[in-house]
Amino acid sequence: MKMVSLFCDGSSLGNPGFGGYCAILRYKDKEKCISGSAKNVTNNQMELKAVIEGLNSLKESCSVELFSDSSYVVRGINEWLSNWVKRDFEKVKNKDLWQEYLKVSSMHQIQARWVKGHDGHTENERCDSIARNEAFLAKQSSQNEK
Helix, strand or coil: CEEEEEEEEEEEEECCEEEEEEEEEEECCEEEEEEEEEEEECHHHHHHHHHHHHHHCCCCCEEEEEEECCHHHHHHHHHHHHHHHHCCCCCCCCHHHHHHHHHHHCCCEEEEEECCCCCCCHHHHHHHHHHHHHHHHHHHHHHHHC
């Protein structure tokens, strides 16, 4: 099974507001960057979207070491998700995204690790910058449409 590192971050301008996400996948010396944006989203939604899109781009089962500065994402994956599933996601925010996460993560072995944001972690800083840029571009695009 391939060992892949997944670095991810999300951003929103307002909560909710225009949002952006970024996922960087690394396998040996190869790297792939995935990013995107959405309107009227929260920071947590974009954090989770980064994870989903990163995992969704994997073409085979992998052992994934996931790095995020979002305690919501890391604790959700490592601690809360099994109970949410047992309760059928009753009273869980972002239920649709967590259910999508379950689908895209099912064939992988995932270990989520928290990294301190804005603390010089190279990949986290890159993801943060790209996610924020995606959010700004979405906002700018929306303003240009008016």
